Amino acid sequence: MTAEERREFVRAHRTCVFGYGRRHDGPSMTIVYYVMDGDDILVSTMAERGKAKAVRRNPKVSLCVMDEKWPPTYLQVYCDASVETDVEAATDLMMRIAGVMAGQPMPDSVRGQVRQGALAEKRVVLRLRPYETFETPPRHVYSAKDIEGLTHSLGQRLPWK
Template sequence: MLLPLADEPFTVPTDRDMLPSERRTFVRTHRTCVYGYRRMHDGPAMSIVYYIPTDDDELLVSTMAGRGKTKAIARDGKVSLCILDERWPFAYLQVYADAVIERDRDLVVDVMMAVAGRMSGQPLGEEARPFVEAMAAEENRVVVRCRPYATFAQPPRHLHRNDQEEVITHWVSGTVAWDAADPV
């Protein structure tokens, strides 16, 4: 089941690294990411996309079958999603995932409608479904189903003004398994 757009995105703590459960909540409550994959030549490919989380922690991305994302998944099956916080101070969470291509027309249309809702901030009405179905067919749309297996967090540490008395500190984050438990 596709999750609806969260009323309020998760606010990242600024005094410590995110717990594993907070990392998952961060992903579930945001909507945009930098989608990256390995290219055959040159450096990684990256693009900004909307993603749709599911109730079983998959992340779904709509794309055209003829695009590089689809070809790279057929070759490799590994992607990275750099989930973006849209609020200051900016934070991000890198998600490493195994990916497959889904061609099921109902799923493709459902994801496209959910993306439209995230873009506009409100759900798309069912009266738009025939138009979305036509667009999906015309553009030969598919869904990238991403199954996260690990995350890497970046803490939001920024100067808010040049005369602040607080010392800015940083800490080292690490890669954490997607399904890791919080420390007790």
């Protein structure tokens, strides 16, 4: 994929595995919905959740953006993250993500309820600034005849832009 194709792959999807370093034990991973803001990726979470705490400790995170159809194709994205605490930004993001989940934009009539939820849950915005991707060419087996000549290659690190 070219750099533009990789960015378009991320724009065209809505869920990813969000990976971050834990204080103890191994890395943590969680599935999240996301939206784009230019080249930045936005994720909503609660201020006291592990994702927000981890970003405050170490801003290096990774995403595994997966195609939602079979066979799975994915792109790993490495990002520098920050936590934004503005309640209006958190409300805007929650409105956008609810629209992504529903498959249609949320009407302004629910904004007050969404804002109340953002306040009650102490929602924050995780702003992820991609700097690098990692792609592995997919190799799929659809039948026994695909095994003949099946090879794998190493993936490659590629800049976001």
